[in-house]
Amino acid sequence: MGTRASILILLLLLLENCRCWDESTLRRPPSTGDGLCAQILRPLGYPCEEHTVQTKDGFILSVQHIPHGRGGLKGSVESGPPVFLQHGLFQGGDTWFVNSVEESLGFILADHGFDVWVGNVRGTHWSPGHVKFSVHAKEFWDWSWEQLAEYDLTAMISYVYSVTHSKVFFIGHSQGTIMALSAFTMPDAVEMIEAAALLCPISYLDHITSRFVLRAVSLHLDQLLITLGLHQLNFRSDTGIQILDSLCDGHMDCNNLLASITGVNCCFNMTRMDYYLEYEPHPSSTKNLNHLFQMIRKGTFARFDYGWWGNLKRYGHIHPPAFNLADIPESLPLWMAYGGNDALADPIDVKRIIKGLKSEPVLLYNDSYGHIDFIMSVNAKDDVYANLIRFFQSYRWLSSY
Numbered sequence: 001m002g003t004r005a006s007i008l009i010l011l012l013l014l015l016e017n018c019r020c021w022d023e024s025t026l027r028r029p030p031s032t033g034d035g036l037c038a039q040i041l042r043p044l045g046y047p048c049e050e051h052t053v054q055t056k057d058g059f060i061l062s063v064q065h066i067p068h069g070r071g072g073l074k075g076s077v078e079s080g081p082p083v084f085l086q087h088g089l090f091q092g093g094d095t096w097f098v099n100s101v102e103e104s105l106g107f108i109l110a111d112h113g114f115d116v117w118v119g120n121v122r123g124t125h126w127s128p129g130h131v132k133f134s135v136h137a138k139e140f141w142d143w144s145w146e147q148l149a150e151y152d153l154t155a156m157i158s159y160v161y162s163v164t165h166s167k168v169f170f171i172g173h174s175q176g177t178i179m180a181l182s183a184f185t186m187p188d189a190v191e192m193i194e195a196a197a198l199l200c201p202i203s204y205l206d207h208i209t210s211r212f213v214l215r216a217v218s219l220h221l222d223q224l225l226i227t228l229g230l231h232q233l234n235f236r237s238d239t240g241i242q243i244l245d246s247l248c249d250g251h252m253d254c255n256n257l258l259a260s261i262t263g264v265n266c267c268f269n270m271t272r273m274d275y276y277l278e279y280e281p282h283p284s285s286t287k288n289l290n291h292l293f294q295m296i297r298k299g300t301f302a303r304f305d306y307g308w309w310g311n312l313k314r315y316g317h318i319h320p321p322a323f324n325l326a327d328i329p330e331s332l333p334l335w336m337a338y339g340g341n342d343a344l345a346d347p348i349d350v351k352r353i354i355k356g357l358k359s360e361p362v363l364l365y366n367d368s369y370g371h372i373d374f375i376m377s378v379n380a381k382d383d384v385y386a387n388l389i390r391f392f393q394s395y396r397w398l399s400s401y
């Protein structure tokens with residue numbers, strides 16, 4: 001550990017160091033005490049239950065259920081059609097509820113008569129449990145988005161499907177869409193889905209323009225962290241904050257670090273930053289970062305690359321098997337929204353997804369939207385969500401709305 005610490009210190013000294021934000025906000029522990037329902041939803045007048053789902057590989061995930069909106073159930077409807085929300089990287093289920101009730105997609109769906117279910121992947125502040133390993137164990141962090149798709153997403157959707165006895169509408173953002181697109185290439189998951197809406201869809205990452213991410217890729221941050229034995233990537237920890245500081249070199253607009261990472265967001269509420277930082281960012285695994293960086297370096301949508309010998313042992317081939325978007329059934333209705341200022345889900349990469357699909361997804365493009373706008377824009381209710389809800393309603397008419 002002594003050597004690791006000194007390598008890290010050396011690395012940090014080599015990198016240009018600048019302070020971009022008020023670290024004390026990040027250093028505070030996240031507000032997660034009694035769960036997401038108690039923290040955000042019930043205080044705002046929404047019914048909310050905490051559920052627990054165990055994955056086949058032993059992770060214990062929390063899933064929130066908001067059975068209806070503030071107005072109660074409408075008319076004779078027992079409950080609306082279920083919709084499952086899957087957050088992105090370094091985020092958690094709170095993502096869908098951190099703006100006002102009029103602006104946040106989770107609240108809007110509940111108030112439109114949907115039966116809302118919220119996913120939280122392994123390792124987030126809301127899902128820190130495993131039957132055998134503690135969050136401090138190396139084994140707890142031995143996964144990437146591939147396992148989030150195969151185990152977490154499948155377990156959570158199956159749970160909602162079996163409790164509601166109904167096909168489920170799916171909404172994912174960013175990493176939530178990689179999970180979905182890879183899971184949907186397998187027949188088991190698709191059978192449970194009524195229709196899917198993908199915000200900032202990602203399968204290919206080689207046209208990414210995020211200066212922050214490209215810098216991390218060129219510095220081989222992923223491999224470096226693995227060498228240092230850091231398996232958990234937590235930007236609220238001392239090491240995490242040092243990493244952020246080091247990547248933020250003098251050429252970047254440090255006052256707008258978020259833009260350096262995600263692209264310029266047209267309609268992000270900066271004055272609400274402290275509130276967002278009460279919940280986010282959430283931890284993820286270094287192996288996940290490594291897998292995403294492999295995609296950026298190679299332009300593939302494939303399983304984790306263990307090197308030719310590791311691949312041969314694991315997959316029987318020297319290259320990791322690719323996911324084939326054409327395996328997603330044409331019968332699955334898809335809706336996709338993407339933005340001209342998104343530095344992570346670049347329009348060129350999004351178009352490559354569309355080309356690879358058998359079906360023709362319904363598209364929504366906004367030139368001025370960045371990566372975070374799709375979940376946090378103060379105008380998203382008009383720019384994006386109205387269209388998304390109409391798309392879902394065209395597949396199942398909500399009688400009382």
Ligand SMILES: *[C@@H]1O[C@H](CO)[C@@H](O)[C@H](O)[C@H]1NC(C)=O
Nearest residue numbers: 100103269270271272275378
């Ligand atoms: C932005 O956030 C502030 C602080 O939470 C809030 O008072 C304001 O209403 C928000 N603005 C919009 C347009 O939502």
Ligand SMILES: *[C@@H]1O[C@H](CO)[C@@H](O)[C@H](O)[C@H]1NC(C)=O
Nearest residue numbers: 266267365366367368379383
């Ligand atoms: C894109 O978003 C901007 C900012 O909210 C909005 O003014 C504009 O109408 C949107 N464009 C479309 C085509 O929806």
